[in-house]
Amino acid sequence: MPDKPMIAIEGVNKFYGIYKALDNVSLDIAAGEFFSLLGPSGCGKTTLLRSIAGFDTPTEGDIRIDGQSVIGVPPNRRPTNMVFQNYAIFPHLNVEENVAYGLKRLKLDAAEERRRVAAALEQVRLGHLGKRRAHELSGGQRQRVALARALVMRPKVLLLDEPLSALDKKLREEMQVELRTLQRAVGITFILVTHDQYEALALSDRIAVMFGGQIAQVATPKEIYQRPNTRQVADFLGGMNFMKARVTNETATRISVETPRFGGVTVDKPLGFVARNGAATIGIRPERLRVLWDDAHSDFEVAGKVVDRHYFGEITHLIVDIPGLEQPLSVSETNNFGADDIPVGDTVRLAYDPDALVAVAD
Amino acid sequence: MSGRHGIPKSRWLPAYVGLYLLFLYFPILLLPIFSFNNASTTTFPLAGFTTKWYASLWGNSAMLEAARNSLIVGISVALLSTILGICAARALTRYRFRGKKPATGLIMAPLFLPEIIVAVSLLMVLLQLGLELSLVTVILGQVIFCLPYAMSVLISGFDGFDRSLEEASLDLGETAIGTFRRVTLPVVAPAIVSSLLVSFTVSLDEFILAFFLSGTEPTLPVYIWGQLRFAAKLPGVLALGSLMLLISILLLTLSEIIRRRAEHRLRAQGAQHA
Ligand SMILES: Nc1ncnc2c1ncn2[C@@H]1O[C@H](COP(=O)(O)OP(=O)(O)OP(=O)(O)O)[C@@H](O)[C@H]1O
Ligand SMILES: [Mg+2]
Numbered sequence: 001m002p003d004k005p006m007i008a009i010e011g012v013n014k015f016y017g018i019y020k021a022l023d024n025v026s027l028d029i030a031a032g033e034f035f036s037l038l039g040p041s042g043c044g045k046t047t048l049l050r051s052i053a054g055f056d057t058p059t060e061g062d063i064r065i066d067g068q069s070v071i072g073v074p075p076n077r078r079p080t081n082m083v084f085q086n087y088a089i090f091p092h093l094n095v096e097e098n099v100a101y102g103l104k105r106l107k108l109d110a111a112e113e114r115r116r117v118a119a120a121l122e123q124v125r126l127g128h129l130g131k132r133r134a135h136e137l138s139g140g141q142r143q144r145v146a147l148a149r150a151l152v153m154r155p156k157v158l159l160l161d162e163p164l165s166a167l168d169k170k171l172r173e174e175m176q177v178e179l180r181t182l183q184r185a186v187g188i189t190f191i192l193v194t195h196d197q198y199e200a201l202a203l204s205d206r207i208a209v210m211f212g213g214q215i216a217q218v219a220t221p222k223e224i225y226q227r228p229n230t231r232q233v234a235d236f237l238g239g240m241n242f243m244k245a246r247v248t249n250e251t252a253t254r255i256s257v258e259t260p261r262f263g264g265v266t267v268d269k270p271l272g273f274v275a276r277n278g279a280a281t282i283g284i285r286p287e288r289l290r291v292l293w294d295d296a297h298s299d300f301e302v303a304g305k306v307v308d309r310h311y312f313g314e315i316t317h318l319i320v321d322i323p324g325l326e327q328p329l330s331v332s333e334t335n336n337f338g339a340d341d342i343p344v345g346d347t348v349r350l351a352y353d354p355d356a357l358v359a360v361a362d
Numbered sequence: 363m364s365g366r367h368g369i370p371k372s373r374w375l376p377a378y379v380g381l382y383l384l385f386l387y388f389p390i391l392l393l394p395i396f397s398f399n400n401a402s403t404t405t406f407p408l409a410g411f412t413t414k415w416y417a418s419l420w421g422n423s424a425m426l427e428a429a430r431n432s433l434i435v436g437i438s439v440a441l442l443s444t445i446l447g448i449c450a451a452r453a454l455t456r457y458r459f460r461g462k463k464p465a466t467g468l469i470m471a472p473l474f475l476p477e478i479i480v481a482v483s484l485l486m487v488l489l490q491l492g493l494e495l496s497l498v499t500v501i502l503g504q505v506i507f508c509l510p511y512a513m514s515v516l517i518s519g520f521d522g523f524d525r526s527l528e529e530a531s532l533d534l535g536e537t538a539i540g541t542f543r544r545v546t547l548p549v550v551a552p553a554i555v556s557s558l559l560v561s562f563t564v565s566l567d568e569f570i571l572a573f574f575l576s577g578t579e580p581t582l583p584v585y586i587w588g589q590l591r592f593a594a595k596l597p598g599v600l601a602l603g604s605l606m607l608l609i610s611i612l613l614l615t616l617s618e619i620i621r622r623r624a625e626h627r628l629r630a631q632g633a634q635h636a
Contacts, residue, residue, distance in 0.1 A: 055529055075532045075533050076532045082533045084526045085526075088526040090531075091527075091549060101536075102534030102535050105534075105535045105536060106535075135626075149530075149534065150534075153535065
């Protein structure tokens with residue numbers, strides 16, 4: 001973490017009546033970072049974003065933007081701009097007027113204003129639609145107008161509340177690439193709210209995963225995927241096979257466990273880990289299990305019977321019942337070698353890398 | 363199986379609709395026809411075309427006085443009901459509060475109450491309070507009566523108003539007052555204009571309250587009522603009535619056009635992320 005964060009959130013609580021929408025949230029976001037808030041519906045992502053923008057006021061705690069506390073500062077005097085979930089394009093203005101809306105307050109000379117509006121529209125590739133009204137635009141175009149309207153203000157921080165969730169899958173994927181490219185080009189700090197884990201993984205420098213108003217983990221996409229702190233985080237990001245394992249040794253940073261079928265391993269201790277009755281929860285991602293074909297062998301393998309099979313085009317999910325495990329394993333195998341042809345009822349051998357096993361807090 | 367095709371269309375339906383419309387509009391159509399008829403009685407056959415009845419209106423100072431009264435009342439009522447309606451409609455569409463349903467019901471109730479009862483009760487109250495009957499009392503009475511009309515137009519306009527538009531404006535650096543002027547007002551302006559036109563029209567045509575509360579200053583409908591006693595004045599009344607009819611239709615059409623265009627704009631916007 002760089003020493004001077006662009007956004008510093010400290011011990012923020014937000015109550016709606018007795019309902020705690022934000023629970024002791026602390027977070028530092030660096031300048032120029034593409035940061036995502038990821039979590040299920042209702043976990044408080046929007047509330048946190050709106051608190052940064054100034055539309056919601058934390059009940060307790062402090063928010064600093066570029067070193068300045070913004071508690072009590074109204075939205076119109078914060079160096080942030082927001083892209084709203086429904087885009088909130090002004091219906092009585094055309095595209096250019098929408099983009100120029102905020103600039104009008106700055107009293108620029110007319111030529112300068114026109115230049116900045118044109119540049120912003122060019123940036124989002126809408127140069128040719130300047131005279132259109134909001135209702136004459138497609139969803140993707142509206143999203144771009146909202147982006148241009150915010151970026152033209154040159155904010156220190158751009159806040160985006162699920163900007164892509166209203167778009168169809170293909171357009172959404174296109175816009176994800178554009179968003180990332182745009183962020184690199186302008187170098188502004190982006191905070192993106194999303195409940196789509198792939199979006200967060202693909203776009204972000206770092207991700208904060210939230211549940212029930214609390215931040216469960218903050219890390220880079222790779223870290224958060226490979227080393228999820230808690231069972232909930234692991235499950236929310238892509239799914240994981242869990243098993244109970246007996247703790248044989250515990251140090252400050254590592255724990256050793258004896259698993260039911262995966263032997264004895266020593267793994268990193270997750271933050272907030274406590275052994276319950278001497279047991280730990282160990283997990284392995286479905287794609288870290290590989291089917292062993294014919295007489296191939298591995299030093300680390302388990303065997304079991306295929307009880308179900310789900311076809312997904314390029315991959316197949318096999319549900320494999322391993323004797324001695326409480327739950328069958330979910331295995332994600334590419335179809336290059338014929339995983340989609342393995343009959344239900346067959347016995348398969350699965351290879352794994354012991355490094356792929358992780359401990360998670362419950 | 364008629365279920366699959368819905369209710370079978372009756373051959374009699376077009377005939378029924380035709381008769382219904384005739385019954386509804388034929389008497390009204392007679393009004394302009396006789397107002398151009400060169401005779402002082404309203405009987406067929408027509409006696410030739412004339413505009414003299416219209417011309418005679420200009421010289422009629424009592425009529426002009428009543429028209430002026432109607433204009434004063436209409437404009438005041440339109441402004442007052444619309445301003446009150448804006449406050450109420452904004453509260454009803456934006457906030458949740460206790461007693462919202464009953465409050466809405468009570469505001470809308472004058473639409474369904476017998477107007478003559480409302481008029482009599484208002485008269486009693488005003489007399490108890492010792493207030494002189496004047497245009498002011500007509501205005502007060504009609505505001506109560508016009509408010510539901512203004513409200514229903516305004517509520518449908520404000521319902522389409524997306525709160526995040528105001529937030530977006532604040533977010534872009536505009537002040538609260540600036541936001542009201544640059545976003546809120548323009549977006550709901552069609553509903554406001556529509557409400558003004560509708561209230562004005564309802565007030566212009568309203569008779570019972572005006573009759574009870576106007577004292578010695580008649581509005582146009584009250585003036586017309588007074589004239590009906592004199593057979594000779596009938597053609598003039600017909601001309602006046604035709605003019606009022608025309609104005610009412612024009613205003614209501616205008617208001618409906620404005621309302622529809624605004625609704626289309628908002629609907630198209632909402633459809634994208636519905
Ligand atoms: N104005 C409010 N009054 C009362 N409760 C609220 C209010 N706004 C939000 N909440 C509650 O706070 C919680 C967090 O809401 P928030 O909108 O931040 O969730 P979210 O993570 O953005 O969810 P989503 O993905 O569905 O948008 C929710 O349980 C919600 O019901
Ligand atoms: Mg949200």
